[in-house]
Amino acid sequence: MEAPCGGTGTCGKCKVRLQSPGAHPADENLIAFFNAEQIADGWRLACLYKVNTDIYVDLPPQSSVSNIVSQGYMKNFVHAPYARKVLNTGGNADLHLGNNIEAVNVANSTASCCGVAIDLGTTTVVASLVDLNGGREIDTLSCPNGQKAFGQDVITRIHYAGTNSGGTEILQKAIIKDLRNLLNALCRRHNLTMDNIYDVTVAANATMIHLLAGISPESMGKSPYMPAFQGVLSLSGLDLGLPVSPYCRVYCLPAVSSFVGGDITAGILACGLEDPSEKTLFIDIGTNGEIVLADGEHFCSCSCAAGPALEGMNISCGVQAAQGAIEDLFIDEHTVQYTTIGGEPANGICGSGLLAAVAEMRRTGIIDKSGRLLSHSLVKTVAGKKRFIIDDKQNIYLTQQDIRQVQLAKGAILSGIYTLLKTVGIKATELQRVVVAGQFGAHLKADSLIGSGLLPPEWEEIISYTGNTSKSGALICLLSYPERTVVEAIAKNIEYIELAQLEGYETLFVKCMQFDPSA
Ligand code: FES
Structure with missing residues (x-):
């Protein structure tokens, strides 16, 4: 459970x-x-x-496996893998592993020299098997992160690691078990053995990388919220207990801070934000929203506590984005029409449905500028409290408190965006690209993002969804050694802004909670 x-x-x-x-x-x-x-x-x-x-x-009916987004946008790059098979005149092969050049007799087949790119998310884990010689993605598998039993978000897991004897080791074991299962399944499906896996890259937030390496993440849970280490981490696959070749290293993409991790630097790399010709805003929306603004010269980043509402948590009828979750919604005068994931009977509302509902409530005047529920045929009072009824039969509704949770998320994300724009000195209208990445972003409509006031209306035409760019970045680093230098340079050049410490930030936050696009 x-x-x-x-x-x-x-x-x-x-x-x-x-x-x-x-x-x-x-x-x-x-x-x-x-x-x-x-x-x-x-x-x-x-x-x-x-x-x-x-x-x-x-047990209650189990929510089936979420719609895990496993593919993401990838820029063009040169195919030059770290583990490169060089054919000798004799037909055998040498495997070059960075500075340690090991001569290994590998089977003389193009598919036998493989690597795995991993997106190690707090909620889900995605692993892609790659033919390193051909540069081809062979197969992708995913699973929920087994650490979920110890808490849904990074804060609860940091708390678990810090307050339970052997907590870090328990969480490390849970994630290694997931990775072992994924790697074994990938090998089984393609008649490979662990000796065929020569290289692994991992993109993950800072807490996940700490836990993967068995390093206590405790310092990130209290002021001044510093990670135990920053930058690249290279681990031995065998030491971690992964089913891989003895020569396999596990390359973890670099983090910038406790809150802007290797999943974000991977996304920046995958989307080519280092391209000096475009001013781009990159947003990864989750419990923590990470935002990066690139103007061709600078990378400026911040992390905002959007809270768990957009992942369906802390909402009266909230569920995660899985089968039966309401993912989109339309208000037609006095009725609510909705669609669910997989077309299953509705069992609750997930983050994308929640934003769509709020956008529709605002459009139809069910809530005012301040977010207050007004009188309407779809609003009922139950036990003295107002509810917006989505489906009376299934007892699915939103309360005033639920709407406030969305406003808190909106206030956090929008105030982060405006702060970055001001810091870099760019107007909202000067941006050429707004990239929405991540699991949650993939289910969102531009209408909902704009209508709920999460993003300014002038960006409607330049929003693009890039899917799982965390995995894309890990894949690029697996297939192109020079790109590791690029991502490491990006991580070093990103300025990180601590929003809470800025003068006037609280006022901006409160203003951004309003449903007023000109906030
Ligand atoms: S896990 Fe039991 S109430 Fe949250």
């Missing part, structure tokens, strides 16, 4: 029903999520329930 809040009893996403509940005190955690009838019927939060004897439990 997933435990988005890390088992602190605050998210309510681990509900189970005990078949023989017995007496149980209705503590405040239970009351927050269940009524008296449900408690008597055996409903509990799994994370807080102590099991003392054999029990039978009913």
